[in-house]
Amino acid sequence: MRSVLTGLRAWLVQRVTALYLLAFIIYFIAHFLFASPSDYDTWRSYAAQGDVKLLVLAGFVALLLHAWVGLRDVMLDYVKPISARAVALPLVAGALIAIGLWMLVTIAPLR
């Protein structure tokens, strides 16, 4: 079976998402250090801006892809029996997708 995210592509996805996440984290740390929102409403209106939303959603897509490649790597190494894999892989994939959906319904409607 050849999945879409295999070989070189999986490897590249992991590097590229790592770079995005690094920039993302640095940006948010800087934002909180230098332009720290004073209260919840400022924070909320900041987060509801279109480009910030996009940044965060892309950040979560990157995080989930990164986590998937990494966790799958660990499972391919350590979870040997096919039956255990058949349970573990969909379980992890399902959990990641659930997190993604939860993020989407939380962030997208912000205004």
Next chain:
Amino acid sequence: MKISIFRYDPERDSEGRMQDYEIEPEPHEAMLLDLILRLKGEDDTLTLRRSCREGVCGSDAININGRNGLACITPIRALGERAVLRPLPGFPVIRDLVVDMTQFFKQYVSIKPYVVDPGPMPDKERRQSPQARERLDGLYECILCACCTSMCPSYWWNPDKFVGPAGLLQAYRFLADSRDRDTKARLDDLDDVYRLFRCRTIMNCTEVCPKALAPSRAIERIRLMLAERAL
């Protein structure tokens, strides 16, 4: 000095044990292999592989104080007062220090370790410029001792699916060969989750190679070739 050696005789032992030997190096003995061979002279049940005794055949790779190396080029002086010798980790033990290398060579064969060129045979030889030949330096010197592959955690977990550093160094040796015409098929073969990409750049392989080669760099080059082809 004291030498502990892993002993296992499949006909007598249910599991391996360590046996201690007391031995003083004599002036003419410089390398660890000299000591092991003297011990074997006294106790001929002690079993190991060796041939060239000068680091070119690759047959006497063992684990020396936790690190893989060739007994024949490991100076006794470097060992201190105690040496613990075990068979190569991650390989099935046949007897004492002798391991089964079948899987290792299967992986080696799987990368097609020969020049592939479907074109007509040249009259005399396949020619190569000195510059193109230079690109094989640091690759062709591998003696297939398996020191690297046997120290690679990724190979321990998936010896049947991950080619391992020695095999991948050879894969690159043929990818880098100007006379080879099989680049596409070679790259296709390595571009899945297991064969190349189980490597996590742990770098044990390069750290341990007794010929000072760098399998991890070769692996990096193959990744680059794959990336260049994809982008």
